[in-house]
Amino acid sequence: QNLTLSSSLPQVHFWVGVALDRFADKVEAETDVRFTRFYAGELVGVGRGLDALQGGTVDAVTPLLAPYHPGVFPLSDISQVPVYNTDSPAVTRAFQKMLDSDVELVPGKTFYDYEIGDKGIKAWALGATGAYAISTSGKEVREPSDFDGLQLRAGAALQTMTLEQLGVNPVTITGAEIFEAVSRNTIDGAIISVGDWKSYSLVGLLDYTIDGVALGHWESYNAMTQSAWDSLTPEQQEVFDQAAREVALETAEFIETQEIEVREEAREQGAVFEDVSDLSPEMQTHIADAGRRAWIQWIEATEANGHPARATAQLWAELIAEEGGELPEGVAEYLAD
Amino acid sequence: MTNHEALLFISIWFGLFLVLGQSVAIVLMGAGIIGIVALVGVKVLGGLLAPDIIGAASSFSLSIIPLYLVMAQFLLRGRVVEDLFLVGYRLSGRRRFPLGAATIVSGGLLGAVSGSGAAASAALASMASPQLQRVGYTRSFSIALAAISGSLAAIIPPSIIMIIYGSLTLVPVGHLFIGALLPGVLCIAVYIGCLHFFAEVSEEGTDTDEGIETDVSRSAVSAFVFVLILMTVIFGGIYGGIVTAAEAGALGAVTALIGMLGMRRIGLRDVFEALTDSVKVTAMLMFIVLGAQAFGRFLSLSRAPRELLDFAAPMLENPTVLIALLLLVFFVAGLILESAAVMVLIIPIIMPLLNAAEVDLIWFGVMACFMISLGLLTPPVGLATYAACAAAGHPVAPIFRRTGLFALVTAVIVSFILVRFPEVVTWLPSRIQ
Amino acid sequence: MIRLIGKFEWGLAAIGGGMCLLAIMGITVLTVFGRYILQADLIPGGYNMIGGAFFPLLVFWGLPLAHRSGSFPKLEVIDVFLSKHVARAVGAFVLLCELAVYAVLTWYCAKYTITAFEFGRQLQIGTGYWPSWPVVIMAPLSFGIMMIEVVRLLLRDVRAVFN
Ligand code: NA
Numbered sequence: 001q002n003l004t005l006s007s008s009l010p011q012v013h014f015w016v017g018v019a020l021d022r023f024a025d026k027v028e029a030e031t032d033v034r035f036t037r038f039y040a041g042e043l044v045g046v047g048r049g050l051d052a053l054q055g056g057t058v059d060a061v062t063p064l065l066a067p068y069h070p071g072v073f074p075l076s077d078i079s080q081v082p083v084y085n086t087d088s089p090a091v092t093r094a095f096q097k098m099l100d101s102d103v104e105l106v107p108g109k110t111f112y113d114y115e116i117g118d119k120g121i122k123a124w125a126l127g128a129t130g131a132y133a134i135s136t137s138g139k140e141v142r143e144p145s146d147f148d149g150l151q152l153r154a155g156a157a158l159q160t161m162t163l164e165q166l167g168v169n170p171v172t173i174t175g176a177e178i179f180e181a182v183s184r185n186t187i188d189g190a191i192i193s194v195g196d197w198k199s200y201s202l203v204g205l206l207d208y209t210i211d212g213v214a215l216g217h218w219e220s221y222n223a224m225t226q227s228a229w230d231s232l233t234p235e236q237q238e239v240f241d242q243a244a245r246e247v248a249l250e251t252a253e254f255i256e257t258q259e260i261e262v263r264e265e266a267r268e269q270g271a272v273f274e275d276v277s278d279l280s281p282e283m284q285t286h287i288a289d290a291g292r293r294a295w296i297q298w299i300e301a302t303e304a305n306g307h308p309a310r311a312t313a314q315l316w317a318e319l320i321a322e323e324g325g326e327l328p329e330g331v332a333e334y335l336a337d
Numbered sequence: 338m339t340n341h342e343a344l345l346f347i348s349i350w351f352g353l354f355l356v357l358g359q360s361v362a363i364v365l366m367g368a369g370i371i372g373i374v375a376l377v378g379v380k381v382l383g384g385l386l387a388p389d390i391i392g393a394a395s396s397f398s399l400s401i402i403p404l405y406l407v408m409a410q411f412l413l414r415g416r417v418v419e420d421l422f423l424v425g426y427r428l429s430g431r432r433r434f435p436l437g438a439a440t441i442v443s444g445g446l447l448g449a450v451s452g453s454g455a456a457a458s459a460a461l462a463s464m465a466s467p468q469l470q471r472v473g474y475t476r477s478f479s480i481a482l483a484a485i486s487g488s489l490a491a492i493i494p495p496s497i498i499m500i501i502y503g504s505l506t507l508v509p510v511g512h513l514f515i516g517a518l519l520p521g522v523l524c525i526a527v528y529i530g531c532l533h534f535f536a537e538v539s540e541e542g543t544d545t546d547e548g549i550e551t552d553v554s555r556s557a558v559s560a561f562v563f564v565l566i567l568m569t570v571i572f573g574g575i576y577g578g579i580v581t582a583a584e585a586g587a588l589g590a591v592t593a594l595i596g597m598l599g600m601r602r603i604g605l606r607d608v609f610e611a612l613t614d615s616v617k618v619t620a621m622l623m624f625i626v627l628g629a630q631a632f633g634r635f636l637s638l639s640r641a642p643r644e645l646l647d648f649a650a651p652m653l654e655n656p657t658v659l660i661a662l663l664l665l666v667f668f669v670a671g672l673i674l675e676s677a678a679v680m681v682l683i684i685p686i687i688m689p690l691l692n693a694a695e696v697d698l699i700w701f702g703v704m705a706c707f708m709i710s711l712g713l714l715t716p717p718v719g720l721a722t723y724a725a726c727a728a729a730g731h732p733v734a735p736i737f738r739r740t741g742l743f744a745l746v747t748a749v750i751v752s753f754i755l756v757r758f759p760e761v762v763t764w765l766p767s768r769i770q
Numbered sequence: 771m772i773r774l775i776g777k778f779e780w781g782l783a784a785i786g787g788g789m790c791l792l793a794i795m796g797i798t799v800l801t802v803f804g805r806y807i808l809q810a811d812l813i814p815g816g817y818n819m820i821g822g823a824f825f826p827l828l829v830f831w832g833l834p835l836a837h838r839s840g841s842f843p844k845l846e847v848i849d850v851f852l853s854k855h856v857a858r859a860v861g862a863f864v865l866l867c868e869l870a871v872y873a874v875l876t877w878y879c880a881k882y883t884i885t886a887f888e889f890g891r892q893l894q895i896g897t898g899y900w901p902s903w904p905v906v907i908m909a910p911l912s913f914g915i916m917m918i919e920v921v922r923l924l925l926r927d928v929r930a931v932f933n
């Protein structure tokens with residue numbers, strides 16, 4: 001049996017070189033399923049993954065980048081809310097539990113049913129990225145007033161919300177453009193995970209980072225069409241499911257290791273990593289306030305569009321806590337109301 | 338169909354419809370669709386065609402194209418290229434060779450503030466070629482020289498084709514623009530050298546033209562100064578790290594608009610027509626991009642890029658030979674295909690190869706853009722030559738002989754220098770950071 | 771009728787497309803101005819507006835006029851070798867294939883538009899969202915209008931062959 005598996009990212013990216021390839025290799029080793037692999041968007045470009053699956057163009061897509069399908073995966077943004085003391089493996093486990101959870105967000109629908117179930121696809125969590133941290137170049141951010149007028153790159157919509165709450169000017173550019181923009185002082189820094197610095201040549205350029213608080217983690221899906229899934233034998237399905245779960249955690253470990261290495265290399269080049277708990281009390285309050293307001297803003301905006309964002313946030317808050325993460329002060333109270 | 342059968346079938350289809358005179362974009366789109374269906378069936382089209390079309394049309398990096406087009410439109414409608422030529426006319430003392438060289442240089446100057454070549458060629462053909470004849474060049478050679486000078490707009494940055502290359506490879510467009518500056522100057526020098534060796538002089542021509550007194554008006558000088566200001570805005574802005582290539586395009590377009598309106602060189606009607614024309618040309622280019630993208634999907638499905646990589650693997654040891662071969666491919670493709678189509682078709686296929694050979698993508702991109710842009714001058718499809726001939730009302734065949742010769746000589750000399758001395762390209766961009 | 775369509779195509783490109791181009795220029799210049807002079811983001815989400823809305827609108831509104839005015843580059847070598855009659859017949863055949871291509875594009879883009887509408891596809895604009903269908907619907911509209919033009923050219927060629 002032959003399945004086509006497509007990625008919009010190149011093999012050097014961990015969601016391809018680690019997640020996609022290890023998954024496909026495992027399945028090929030244990031079943032007679034064979035994958036024809038397409039990399040780097042040669043068949044399906046960024047943000048066109050769901051169309052390719054639903055249109056029957058390919059059988060599987062890794063990563064299926066939910067944030068690049070605006071309006072289609074309204075609740076999957078939840079991994080982008082600000083949290084404290086999390087890392088890639090913790091968020092990956094939390095997201096896997098989220099997908100497995102039988103808590104109904106609306107009557108009869110779990111998180112998986114709501115986000116994945118009605119789309120004609122089968123999906124697993126990938127390894128989440130490391131924490132998206134506030135990093136700057138040539139400008140230390142120590143007091144709330146330091147945020148005023150600061151220009152920082154944001155990727156996803158939710159990060160933009162958090163930055164605005166902090167008093168920062170969010171600038172939307174792609175990861176590939178960060179180097180150019182920072183090195184020319186077009187922007188002062190970026191919201192990005194430290195592990196990604198290497199792929200975007202930012203080691204030695206970004207020199208100050210606020211640690212310990214994540215402006216969320218990017219998480220994506222490893223997805224295949226329901227029809228391809230249904231064509232598998234129960235034994236094959238078991239292998240797919242096992243492989244997908246194991247590889248997600250392996251990818252998370254890989255990401256975590258990479259993050260530690262990059263951090264070490266950046267430190268050697270003079271980069272400062274300041275833990276949020278070492279900042280002034282005013283600054284800690286300012287960041288926590290912004291984080292809380294971002295949660296509320298996202299929940300209200302998403303509820304206004306008719307989606308069960310509040311219930312999703314409650315579930316996410318529980319799962320993050322189970323993994324040892326913490327919420328910005330006041331979020332738990334807001335969710336309990 | 339097997340992959341190889343499909344590739345053969347589609348190659349024949351492609352060649353046939355191209356020769357039958359179907360527009361390049363439709364040939365690409367049609368061959369791509371048929372090829373995909375032949376390989377894997379109709380079902381894959383649903384998830385591929387429309388998302389690709391909407392996705393490419395929603396590309397921020399390609400949205401820079403109309404900015405550089407409309408900037409050039411404002412300047413052309415403000416008759417700036419004619420004034421640049423007039424300044425050169427005066428500076429050359431109306432002597433033959435200096436005037437020829439001045440024509441090339443004024444084409445280059447205009448090129449530094451506009452993105453594509455054909456329109457400048459037309460303007461120079463109707464304005465400059467009579468003056469060139471007066472100082473003794475033959476009519477054919479004068480028109481050819483106008484086409485050649487105008488086509489520099491595609492070679493000298495900013496260039497539309499570099500924007501497309503940047504969008505395909507994620508190389509910053511600003512770096513490409515800066516990297517192409519020195520090669521652009523080199524190209525001007527080689528053209529002037531060609532002018533020295535290949536010039537055709539008519540019997541009755543005189544070396545100096547004392548007949549008509551054309552004083553350089555104040556307005557011509559102000560146009561010249563304005564172009565210098567605009568160049569500073571664009572390249573100074575990019576090189577100084579103040580703005581991105583997209584922002585430089587918008588600033589340039591707005592500066593050109595205000596400047597041309599302020600100098601009363603254009604009216605509201607011209608503004609309107611400049612906008613319409615830029616929209617039209619952008620749509621035309623984008624349709625080629627869409628067609629080439631569909632064709633590219635067929636090629637990916639056929640696994641041709643992978644086979645090419647395997648086939649070329651032994652050559653990775655010696656990247657110079659590989660690069661020289663690839664540049665030749667670009668030149669040959671530029672003979673028949675529109676430049677945007679060449680770029681969108683070939684780059685995705687050879688990207689794995691370039692990555693495997695660890696080629697500097699700025700260096701390669703500048704060279705590729707250079708080779709493709711020469712296609713504006715080469716037969717059978719050379720849009721700059723077409724435009725110059727149309728403006729002068731002259732048959733194309735004799736002009737192509739001359740523009741083709743210039744293009745061939747320049748291709749050999751400039752690509753040799755750039756391959757041998759990559760610093761000519763890479764030195765300036767490395768200083769941006 | 772044909773003339774009316776021509777006027778409509780011109781209006782789409784000149785007025786619609788022209789305004790989009792002005793908007794792209796304006797948004798970008800204001801962004802630069804805000805960044806350096808006011809230290810503020812004057813148009814939040816401007817980047818998304820250009821890429822997600824103004825540029826595709828410009829392209830799809832410009833296509834029919836670009837097509838009608840014959841500015842799509844093509845190889846013109848065959849006509850020299852053919853009699854006028856044969857050339858027209860070849861032209862008709864080429865146009866028929868072209869019509870098929872436009873039909874395929876119109877069909878799939880229309881289907882895509884319906885999906886975008888049904889499933890509430892959106893454009894991310896800064897921290898907010900716009901519905902995507904008003905932009906997406908221009909693709910099938912554009913290709914559909916181009917089909918009409920191809921049919922007109924086709925009829926002209928077919929008539930010429932049989933006259
Ligand atoms: Na140029």
Ligand code: NA
Pocket residue numbers: 671672673674711712713714715716717718719720
């Ligand atoms: Na050519």
